Amino acid sequence: MDQHKHAKLTILETSDTHGHIFPILYGTNKYEPIGLAKIATYIQHLRQTEPNLLLIDNGDSIQGTPLTYHYVKNQSDLPNPVILTFNQLKYDAAIIGNHEFNYGLPTLRKGISEAQFPFLSANIINKQTKEPYFGLPYTIKLFPEGMKVAILGLTTPYIPNWEKAEHIEGVEFEDAVETAKKWIPFIKEKEQPDLFIVSYHGGFERNLKTGEPTEAITGENQAYQLCQEVKGIDVLLTGHQHRLLADELNGVTIVQPGNSGAYMGQVDIEFAMDSRNKWKCVSKNPSLVPITEWKEDEEILQLILPYEEGTQKWLDQPIGRIQGDMIIKDPFLARIHEHPFVEFINRVQMEASNVDIANTALFSNQAIGLPINVTMRDIVSNYIYPNTLTVLELTGQDILDGLEKSATYFVVNEHGEIAVNPQFIDPKPQHYNYDMWEGIQYTIDVGKPVGERIVSLMKDGEPLDKKKTYHVVMNNYRATGGGNYSMYKGKKVVKEIQMDMTEILANYFTKYGTVVANVNNNWQVIRT
Structure with a gap:
């Protein structure tokens, strides 16, 4: 040798x-x-x-x-x-x-x-x-x-x-x-x-x-x-x-x-x-x-x-139409002003689970929303994870804590403008850890200290009761506390929908054919 x-x-x-x-x-x-x-x-x-x-x-x-x-x-x-x-x-x-x-x-x-x-x-x-x-x-x-x-x-x-x-x-x-x-x-x-x-x-x-x-x-x-x-x-x-x-x-x-x-x-x-x-x-x-x-x-x-x-054959299958505009032109703007695509995802989740509160994230900055003629390719390019849905029983306090966690996504930059917290970009982009909600009304004030940014939180025109329990649908990743959402971990699971979200979205188009792009502006992000 x-x-x-x-x-x-x-x-x-x-x-x-x-x-x-x-x-x-x-x-x-x-x-x-x-x-x-x-x-x-x-x-x-x-x-x-x-x-x-x-x-x-x-x-x-x-x-x-x-x-x-x-x-x-x-x-x-x-x-x-x-x-x-x-x-x-x-x-x-x-x-x-x-x-x-x-x-x-x-x-x-x-x-x-x-x-x-x-x-x-x-x-x-x-x-x-x-x-x-x-x-x-x-x-x-x-x-x-x-x-x-x-x-x-x-x-x-x-x-x-x-x-x-x-x-x-x-x-x-x-x-x-x-x-x-x-x-x-x-x-x-x-x-x-x-x-x-x-x-x-x-x-x-x-x-x-x-x-x-x-x-x-x-x-x-x-x-x-x-x-x-x-x-x-x-x-x-x-x-x-x-x-x-x-x-x-x-x-x-x-x-x-x-x-x-x-x-x-x-x-x-x-x-x-x-x-x-x-x-x-x-x-x-x-x-x-x-x-x-x-x-x-x-x-x-x-x-x-x-x-x-x-x-490729599967991806090119036409599955439905959008009436209006559901294209995402700026992913950052879609996270500070409610976008029809985000509202659509939340509404599909709510119908699939039969509950009236939902949250979802815009998973990446490559998400482009849905064109007028929708194919499976459009679904899977926007909804990129094999998630299923989970309904959790949460208190009003849990919901508030989850919103406060999401609100850490933002900072006020040196120009006094709302910007993405660098911790959500480096060392790894984590845009998927900022959630937007439907079924409640809330305001995030980025000018306030972390933990005190939810300045308004309502449901059906009344302040959300911190002690009352609510049923909330979200993806299975978030429901287990993924993204350091510890307030959801170990909470009572009311229901699990054992179907991939991409299939749920495709089935929604099969049922309705045409989906109208709109928003109800139930939340806002401001800086005082």
């Missing part, structure tokens, strides 16, 4: 690809330089020049596009298209992300069974056996020159705060840091690896340079803590936050490659052999590789074409 004095290894990471294989945005059906078909070309290019390649997906891969949604609803007898793509690209391992649970355990288990590589997560535990739920906590990869690499998988344990209970039945989520502290010494002693990689579907809760918290410390993101408190990690692959990071923290090399397959995370490792004929890591170079310029891999496109064609 000693004739090989030096050796190289290239680690490639994808994360939060969210079902993007073809380079398009489904809402507009226009070309976008993203997705696994482009990433495939870069991988094939590297394989020609770098003999030692380690390819890892860091989670949130099987959910997120109309292609993955259509597959689950209409083509689930076929192999999972994302797993097919990963198999074709010869992935070495994949991590379970939080969105892997969105379509339920049967879909997840089926995908894992089709994979020609291990799915890893050491801290997702079977409630009964206390063993890793999906079998493998870690995997070992050996390279021709004799280097031995360990890969430990970890997942954000915050999943019960977002996911439907039936989608995680029998599953337990342990703290990622404590799990790492338990497994790393065990793996090191048993396997004696030359390099230790932790692939963690989670992000950084603190500023990498100052250590200052960048969010509420809830346990959702523990990457900073992993770097500071856990010994023995050489490389930490991260995700979940959709950030672009390539850096080093406390001697740990870190990368996070954004989302939708626009970038790859890459770490170039150099090994040298020591006097005991043992490989030692002598350099680690993290980088982010934009895949914009790489052409799509034709084999991948052909492989997934049957899924894509089925999806």
